[in-house]
Amino acid sequence: MKKIIFALLIASCSLFANSLAQIKEKGLIRIGIDGSLPPLSVSEDGKYSGFEISLIEELVKEIFGDKGGKIEYVVTLGNDRITAVQDNKVDLDIAAITVTKEREKLVDFSNPYFSVNIGVLTRTDDNIKTVDDLQDKEILAEPGTTAFDYFNKEGFKVISCASSSECFRALKSGRGSGYADDNMVVLGYSVVDRKVEVNIKNLGTTDFLAIAVQKGNDDLLNALNDGLVKLSKNGFFKKIFNDSIDPFYKGKAEKKYFLLDDLYKMF
Template sequence: MKNIKKVLAAVIVGTLLVGSFVGCSKSTTSDDKSKSSAATSSLEDIKKRGKIRVGVFSDKPPFGYVDSNGKNQGFDVEIAKRFAKDLLGDESKVEFVLVEAAARVSVLESNKVDITMANFTVTDERKQKVDFANPYMKVSLGIVSPDGALITSVDQLKGKKLIVNKGTTAEAYFMKNYPDIELLKYDQNTETFEALKDGRGAALAHDNTEVLAWAKSNKGFTVGVPTLGSQDTIAPAVKKGNKELLDWINTELENIGKENFIHKAYEDTLKPVYGDSVSPDNLVIEGGKLK
């Protein structure tokens, strides 16, 4: 009887120990997964991969879009290519990851991209989630509407519907400052502007650089409010805490600023749209520093 009790005790102790080890094993695996999901690409990682992954828009000309040949084009794209050339020796060594406005933070947090350059406006809220490099462009909000019912003041939007993109500064601005104005929200830029064409809203609010460009290529629409809210800046963003890549981008912007590269990118991509009606000095930030 005593022997049986000893055997049972040994079995129970063994079972508890095995359960303890299994529990530890599961905990370690969970930690490993957590660390894996929180991985950050160093400069060495990018060089070993042979590609730098950059988040850009697919449907926001002239800043980021896919042309009829399936190639990425636009102002942000030109700057990203230069980054690839100076970091990896070849501008083709960039992998463009197409993102929507609301996903610009999450693709960094999930390590799907190394840099987000999808016309990304710097805000205090976003600074809590990502690290912004120095800026390369200035921007504020603008409102575009049909010529037949032109909106020239925010007050005219009361009792009407305003179209915006989800995850944009336009959405945040109107939700905070004009909560009584009804917002129609869409994920993609193409959906947003189609909604305006279809008359689903009285007007559309977006970055003024965007609506000015769109109105120039779409007759019957005018930017009646060219500047709204404070002037903001657009900058590349990296995953929170990736100081190595952040420092590299800031140095890169300073270096290419010495040759006025951002102005050149403007001439190649934005001037054909804006013409002489907009001065590049009113939009472009050279060398990563505001004057």
């Protein structure tokens, strides 16, 4: 009986988030990322790069200060992004998580770092221009995304795929009539492949991407928010947009629709 109780205590303790002090003491922070969402985060030769990677690496510098620290990246997709934070598998998650009321009940979110709407990637030959053109057609989407929930609520038949790249490949192979996701995600595919396009770019309400931490991990959350404000005032977001996002989208992504520097002027 004692062994069972001890095992339960160990299991329950592992679910509690590492505090900011513990993270600094270990010199290690575990970060959930997607790793397959250009230009946010991509993997090449075992190394990660992209907007979210650059952002989190700058924030980690703020967290650890002069002592420095190591980052352990953990790939998290769909609903796993939230559960990984809840179950203390990561200290924070920055895998393109849209803030929703439902998710706010499960985790705490930092101030937002990006704004998005839902976009739909379609095959160029299908000549789909509006949502009305998608009526009675199948939509590809990743479960756990706002796009998946949106089209479900609107009564569309939604086909599940495990990742962004899987949705893209399915669309290219002829499954579904559109792949729905954050507009910045689907716009990326239209840049690298001329056989697909995004004519539906700003569907639904404007949503925000933010960093998720475990409920009640206030010191870590405050450190992230302080870092975001500092980076904004130092011109980080404009620079990274000009250096990586704008070239990637070849001018298709307008800065005013994505960056939130005006919001940070209030701090």
